[in-house]
Amino acid sequence: MRILNFMFLVISYWMMCTTGMAAEAPTPTPVIPPGYLNCTGAIYAHCGDIITGDTGGLENNAENYSCNALTENGPEQVFILNLTYQSRISCTILDGTFLNIYLLKACNENTCIIWNTDSFTSEVLEPALYYIVLDSWISESYQIQIECDYDEPQPTATPVKTPDIQGPMASACSMDNHENYIEEGRQSVGITAWIDDTLNGNSIIASAEYFIDVPGACGSGELLHAADGVFDSQSEWISGAINTSTWVPENSPYHIYIHGIDVNNSWGDFCAFDIEVKPSSTGIPLSVPVNNPVLKLFLIIIMTGFLIFQSFHIAQYNCKQSKIFKNFGILCFK
Numbered sequence: 001m002r003i004l005n006f007m008f009l010v011i012s013y014w015m016m017c018t019t020g021m022a023a024e025a026p027t028p029t030p031v032i033p034p035g036y037l038n039c040t041g042a043i044y045a046h047c048g049d050i051i052t053g054d055t056g057g058l059e060n061n062a063e064n065y066s067c068n069a070l071t072e073n074g075p076e077q078v079f080i081l082n083l084t085y086q087s088r089i090s091c092t093i094l095d096g097t098f099l100n101i102y103l104l105k106a107c108n109e110n111t112c113i114i115w116n117t118d119s120f121t122s123e124v125l126e127p128a129l130y131y132i133v134l135d136s137w138i139s140e141s142y143q144i145q146i147e148c149d150y151d152e153p154q155p156t157a158t159p160v161k162t163p164d165i166q167g168p169m170a171s172a173c174s175m176d177n178h179e180n181y182i183e184e185g186r187q188s189v190g191i192t193a194w195i196d197d198t199l200n201g202n203s204i205i206a207s208a209e210y211f212i213d214v215p216g217a218c219g220s221g222e223l224l225h226a227a228d229g230v231f232d233s234q235s236e237w238i239s240g241a242i243n244t245s246t247w248v249p250e251n252s253p254y255h256i257y258i259h260g261i262d263v264n265n266s267w268g269d270f271c272a273f274d275i276e277v278k279p280s281s282t283g284i285p286l287s288v289p290v291n292n293p294v295l296k297l298f299l300i301i302i303m304t305g306f307l308i309f310q311s312f313h314i315a316q317y318n319c320k321q322s323k324i325f326k327n328f329g330i331l332c333f334k
């Protein structure tokens with residue numbers, strides 16, 4: 001009987017060896033369970049970024065990350081970093097007391113590479129998309145800094161400067177006093193405008209000119225000057241005076257067109273405004289007496305005579321009305 005038992009054991013052992021039943025089982029490939037993290041509203045980040053925000057109002061989708069045992073049941077902010085070269089990734093929470101920061105291989109909290117309450121630096125990682133998540137048990141405002149080991153290679157080609165062929169913009173055209181009329185007889189009016197090339201090639205303003213009623217050929221107008229005395233910047237207030245001594249109401253309004261040119265010889269578009277000429281409030285066009293001394297003297301005599309006549313007329317009236325006035329016989333006539 002003992003011999004039979006021994007033979008049974010030998011045969012059983014031989015069968016186990018030949019069928020492989022006693023061989024070591026192969027290590028199963030770990031299966032990453034699906035997560036709940038939602039990356040739809042993720043912010044695309046870059047190496048070197050400092051990003052400010054707030055997790056308030058965001059969704060709480062992920063709560064349990066594979067690299068710790070915390071329950072992060074507050075809302076989370078996801079950042080996507082496209083690492084285009086082999087590098088370590090460092091993340092630092094600059095602001096956000098209760099926030100934790102995670103680095104994930106995929107948009108899945110079960111692919112956690114590293115985490116920390118304040119900052120972490122990963123091992124050297126292969127170029128790929130990585131997911132950085134700020135999560136906590138509460139919502140909070142935050143500021144984080146993302147850094148990578150190596151500077152991203154910069155393009156070596158020297159950018160070709162585009163020639164500036166756009167003329168400067170002209171705006172805020174008006175009279176100095178921002179009114180839109182003058183009285184007939186006024187000798188001149190000051191005008192002003194803003195000439196700006198900062199959005200049109202950013203070249204220095206070289207000059208400006210104006211036209212009356214019809215814009216003429218560029219460069220053939222009346223020159224205006226820089227309000228600060230020198231054309232030396234990409235935008236300038238310009239000013240000047242228009243001779244209006246011959247302007248009359250019948251021909252008004254007069255249309256004023258102003259534009260500027262930059263140092264690349266590009267004239268800009270015009271801005272325009274109107275000046276209306278109203279009859280002089282004195283009823284006398286001031287331009288006539290001022291320009292003609294004989295007429296000026298004549299008008300002074302007429303006006304003086306008129307005033308003297310009015311004075312006597314008033315005095316006579318008062319003499320008739322008041323005995324007191326009669327006692328001042330000088331002013332009263334019989």
Ligand SMILES: [Ca+2]
Pocket residue numbers: 060061062063072073074075076135136
């Ligand atoms: Ca969460």
Ligand SMILES: [Ca+2]
Pocket residue numbers: 164165166167168197200201202203262264266
């Ligand atoms: Ca320009």
Ligand SMILES: [Ca+2]
Pocket residue numbers: 226228229230231232233236
């Ligand atoms: Ca200037």
